[in-house]
Amino acid sequence: MAESVLKLPNEAAAPKENRLGLKALDYQGGKSTLCAGCGHDAVSNQIVRAFYEMNVKPEKVAKFSGIGCSSKTPAYFLGRAHGFNSVHGRMPAVATGAMLANQTLVSIGVSGDGDTASIGLGQFMHLVRRNIPMIYIIENNGVYGLTKGQFSATADEGSKLKTGVINDLPPMDLCALAVELGCGFVARGYAGDPKQMVNILKAAIAHDGLAVIDVISPCVTFNNHDGSTKGYAYSKEHDELLHQIGFVQSYEQIEIDYEPGTMREVTLHDGSRLLLKKLEEDYDPSNAVQALQRSHKAIDDGAMLTGLIYLRPEKKSFLTLLNMTDKPLWSLNEAETRPPKEALDQIMRELM
Amino acid sequence: MSDSMTATAVLDKPAGEPVSQPVTGGGSKINDCTIHVATVNGSGSQSSNTVLMRSIFQMGVPVSGKNMFPSNIAGLPTWFTIRANKDGWIARKKEVDIMICMNAATAREDVMALQPGAVCIYDAPLNCKGMRDDVTFFEVPFAKLAGELSQDSRLRKLLTNMIYVGIVAERLGIERDEIVNAITKQFKGKQKAIDPNVAAIDKGMAYALENLPAQHRWRIERMNATAGKIIIDGNAAAAIGAMFGGVTVVTWYPITPSSSLCESLIDYMKEHRIGPDGKATFAIVQAEDELAAMGMVLGAGWAGARSLTSTSGPGISLMAEFAGLGYFAELPGVIWDIQRVGPSTGLPTRTAQGDILEVHYLSHGDTQHIALIPCSVSECFDFAGEALDLAEMFQTPIFVLSDLDLGMNNHMSDPFVYPTKPYRRGKVLSAEQLEELGGKWGRYLDVDGDGIPYRTLPGTDHLMASYFTRGSGHDTHARYSEKPSDYKATVDRLAKKFQTAKQFVPQPVIDRRPNATIGLIAYGTTDIALEESRYQLRNEHGVETSYLRLRALPFTDDVKAFVEDHERVYVVEQNRDGQMGDLLRLEVGDIQHKLRKILHYTGLPCDARSITDSLLQMEKDGTRVIKIGLGAEAVTQTIGED
Numbered sequence: 006m007a008e009s010v011l012k013l014p015n016e017a018a019a020p021k022e023n024r025l026g027l028k029a030l031d032y033q034g035g036k037s038t039l040c041a042g043c044g045h046d047a048v049s050n051q052i053v054r055a056f057y058e059m060n061v062k063p064e065k066v067a068k069f070s071g072i073g074c075s076s077k078t079p080a081y082f083l084g085r086a087h088g089f090n091s092v093h094g095r096m097p098a099v100a101t102g103a104m105l106a107n108q109t110l111v112s113i114g115v116s117g118d119g120d121t122a123s124i125g126l127g128q129f130m131h132l133v134r135r136n137i138p139m140i141y142i143i144e145n146n147g148v149y150g151l152t153k154g155q156f157s158a159t160a161d162e163g164s165k166l167k168t169g170v171i172n173d174l175p176p177m178d179l180c181a182l183a184v185e186l187g188c189g190f191v192a193r194g195y196a197g198d199p200k201q202m203v204n205i206l207k208a209a210i211a212h213d214g215l216a217v218i219d220v221i222s223p224c225v226t227f228n229n230h231d232g233s234t235k236g237y238a239y240s241k242e243h244d245e246l247l248h249q250i251g252f253v254q255s256y257e258q259i260e261i262d263y264e265p266g267t268m269r270e271v272t273l274h275d276g277s278r279l280l281l282k283k284l285e286e287d288y289d290p291s292n293a294v295q296a297l298q299r300s301h302k303a304i305d306d307g308a309m310l311t312g313l314i315y316l317r318p319e320k321k322s323f324l325t326l327l328n329m330t331d332k333p334l335w336s337l338n339e340a341e342t343r344p345p346k347e348a349l350d351q352i353m354r355e356l357m
Numbered sequence: 358m359s360d361s362m363t364a365t366a367v368l369d370k371p372a373g374e375p376v377s378q379p380v381t382g383g384g385s386k387i388n389d390c391t392i393h394v395a396t397v398n399g400s401g402s403q404s405s406n407t408v409l410m411r412s413i414f415q416m417g418v419p420v421s422g423k424n425m426f427p428s429n430i431a432g433l434p435t436w437f438t439i440r441a442n443k444d445g446w447i448a449r450k451k452e453v454d455i456m457i458c459m460n461a462a463t464a465r466e467d468v469m470a471l472q473p474g475a476v477c478i479y480d481a482p483l484n485c486k487g488m489r490d491d492v493t494f495f496e497v498p499f500a501k502l503a504g505e506l507s508q509d510s511r512l513r514k515l516l517t518n519m520i521y522v523g524i525v526a527e528r529l530g531i532e533r534d535e536i537v538n539a540i541t542k543q544f545k546g547k548q549k550a551i552d553p554n555v556a557a558i559d560k561g562m563a564y565a566l567e568n569l570p571a572q573h574r575w576r577i578e579r580m581n582a583t584a585g586k587i588i589i590d591g592n593a594a595a596a597i598g599a600m601f602g603g604v605t606v607v608t609w610y611p612i613t614p615s616s617s618l619c620e621s622l623i624d625y626m627k628e629h630r631i632g633p634d635g636k637a638t639f640a641i642v643q644a645e646d647e648l649a650a651m652g653m654v655l656g657a658g659w660a661g662a663r664s665l666t667s668t669s670g671p672g673i674s675l676m677a678e679f680a681g682l683g684y685f686a687e688l689p690g691v692i693w694d695i696q697r698v699g700p701s702t703g704l705p706t707r708t709a710q711g712d713i714l715e716v717h718y719l720s721h722g723d724t725q726h727i728a729l730i731p732c733s734v735s736e737c738f739d740f741a742g743e744a745l746d747l748a749e750m751f752q753t754p755i756f757v758l759s760d761l762d763l764g765m766n767n768h769m770s771d772p773f774v775y776p777t778k779p780y781r782r783g784k785v786l787s788a789e790q791l792e793e794l795g796g797k798w799g800r801y802l803d804v805d806g807d808g809i810p811y812r813t814l815p816g817t818d819h820l821m822a823s824y825f826t827r828g829s830g831h832d833t834h835a836r837y838s839e840k841p842s843d844y845k846a847t848v849d850r851l852a853k854k855f856q857t858a859k860q861f862v863p864q865p866v867i868d869r870r871p872n873a874t875i876g877l878i879a880y881g882t883t884d885i886a887l888e889e890s891r892y893q894l895r896n897e898h899g900v901e902t903s904y905l906r907l908r909a910l911p912f913t914d915d916v917k918a919f920v921e922d923h924e925r926v927y928v929v930e931q932n933r934d935g936q937m938g939d940l941l942r943l944e945v946g947d948i949q950h951k952l953r954k955i956l957h958y959t960g961l962p963c964d965a966r967s968i969t970d971s972l973l974q975m976e977k978d979g980t981r982v983i984k985i986g987l988g989a990e991a992v993t994q995t996i997g998e999d
Contacts, residue, residue: 062818063823064816064817064818064819064820064822064823065816065818067660067815067816079825080825080837084823085820085823086815086823087813087814087815087816087817087822087823087824087825087826088823088824088825088826089656089659089825089826089827090825090826090827090828090829091652091656091682091828092652092678092679092682092828095648095649095652095678095679097649097652098644098648098649098650098651098652098653098656099652099653099655099656099659100656101642101649101652101653101656102606102608102652102653102654102655102656102657102658102659102660102662102664103656103657103659103660103815104656104660105606105640105642105653105656105657105662106605106606106656106657106658106659106660106661106662106664107660107661107662107814107815107816109816110660110815110816127645127646127649128645128648128649128652131644131645131649327637327640327642328636328637329636329637329638329639329640330632330634330636330637330638331634331636333661333816334605334606334638334639334640334657334662335605335657335660335661335662335814336661337603337605337638338780339603339779339780341632341638342603342604342605342630342638342639343601343602343603343776344600344601344629344630346775348629349597349601349773349775350775352597352625353587353772353773356587356588356589356772357585357586357587357772
């Protein structure tokens, strides 16, 4: 099987400090209370690494989640950022409100397949439709972990619970759904492939708009057995790469030689570059129809499609459409938000 | 909630048998009448009804306008009631003096509900004149008159409405100049719209002069009781108040009767809240449902914005989960509840005060919310800013309980007073303050002993600023905790915070009369009818009453003192079970036997005469609860509503 990540020339060893003078330790959170080997912890580790390497000041980040095992994880990364563990399936609304109040926040939400695909499906879809600038991660393991192993709506047809119960219903593909709704950044990663994951996360941080990342993140306690289609063994075997991913920071001077027609290069909002090297097929992530076709084929094949599924970096975010003043709304004072007495007098005169 | 009071003697008042009688002299009644316009919804009568109401207002006569409409876009019966009263009593009145019958479907019902001596103007094909012999009928061939004005069928329909305004005006003595002024205002000075409408007025006036017999019983004469006053609905008043109160994030989901609050706000904000850079100092978002609207409000409040949403009972139900999170995680936000008739879809276009308990205890667990209760459009304006302050001061959802009658109907008021006090933003620690504290602070520590902790906002540039917000158990430093001692300390502090709120919420308005043994307690729009009822009791029956008008939950200490100081206290409200009465019983404890309930819950605004009759009967026979009956009110029940 091919490497999921593009080997870049002259790649320097990871520095001890980032460009803000912060260490990776400054991006750590509290100690995880999830089961040993949980895919979610692997994702948290890559979030720490991506924010560190992308030089994002942790105090500028706001972390959001709904309810479930996945939604506990914002307590386990970026301890210097404010976090908000909200209610089941309603994190999109809370994050939207916070972004309206302060559009300078760098926003990341962590949800699960129960939190997003079932109780929170409506809010998820409207978050996508509005294109709120934030990273929205679904830690997808096909089961409800915190309530002890019931199937979720992303469970594959025919997959089996530990108790022997078979899932009869087709899975919801949240990436395909996000593409259908016009999301500007849709990717799928796998908790067992940290290198691919961190590249996807870095690109998501660089993107201006909603970035939906579905991460297959095995539940070691309730869905990692024979007959499971979201466990480590099955995932590793069925991982189907769309391309090799490389990420180059805006300030990095890296030139890559490649044969014509083998590489797609996309410049992101902050000037960084996303490199997608062709594997067996020529996948064009700017083509929504191809993205959907490929997603449906993967379901039919029982494959786990990973990589950057869809990218439309130029799509305008909701905050841009609202034409809000540059100063965050929360910080506006009386002089800025209370119209003068003449305004009230005029309104009153019109009502006389 | 069980009601031991009703166990004593529940008496549903029989329909239409008043205990007291209104004072009615012979001859003319000047500046004291109720005009009832019966039309079909979707016929465009709103503009002409507003013009009629405004022209009376501009004659200096106190007036109110209430729209009784179906939950429907076109084709069902709708009524508009205008009450003019020289003494300023402009609550809904049951008795109709002048009826304008334009709807075949309800014509008979409408005529039968009139009291003897009333005037009925009707569209000729309805042939009402044979229906009764104790009513004065004026037949008008509206179709013919409108046909003489325009060939356009749509315009003819609209002008028909303006013709009846002309006829009523001529018969009552409303000055033509004031009608023209009202039309000019209604159509914002657009001459193209003004001209045909004025022509229709003239057509109606000329027809009345030439063809209809004179009537002298009901007259409108110029007086000077409205100079400098405004007319506005409560939803628009709340919107203006929120704008001047510094709201920045507004979220909403359309629902009758609250939609016009946020829709007005959009209009006002676009005009007055665009900064010098051409950019908005606000964000208004139409959410996908009320759950999302509430989540956005709390998210915005968490991040430091002054945020609000507006809804009605069904939306409040959907906000319940978030309301509990807001209470427990201590998140600011303002929720306007423009109450309508429930349960379930209920009567979406009718008024009630039925969400008191729902709002007060909204969500699971030991939840208690602060609620403000405006009774007038000026209080809608004031409380809008007040609620934004209280939300930030108390770091909790603040509810404002308005209702359809206040929110959507026209009310007279003095102009609103420009707020000059700075916003109260509550206990928010900045990066500089954190530095002074050496980074030592706890999100849920009760530093000041008032139950209100300090908070920081996301994005605060300090190493120690962050904390983790959660609806699950937490300790004083916002760390996850399931310890019994931590949980109890948290909810006990929240209870203390609620006690602190008593000093800061709008205090009740108390009118104590010397020697009055009867006390009255009411809130919200019931006040409009109750003050008139007190006048009736005093002037017609020599019964003096003291009155306490509640303006907020939690109750302040003077509420219990008021009950203690009176022998019998009547709680008057617009719901079936007497919800506020029940809260008051819990509040006053061992003297709850003093409380009695007068309840009005037909979907129509409460009227004074019903309260007066009920109270007199209860004084006479000791009845403890009266659920006001229907009688003549049946006229405004609509059929076929979904």
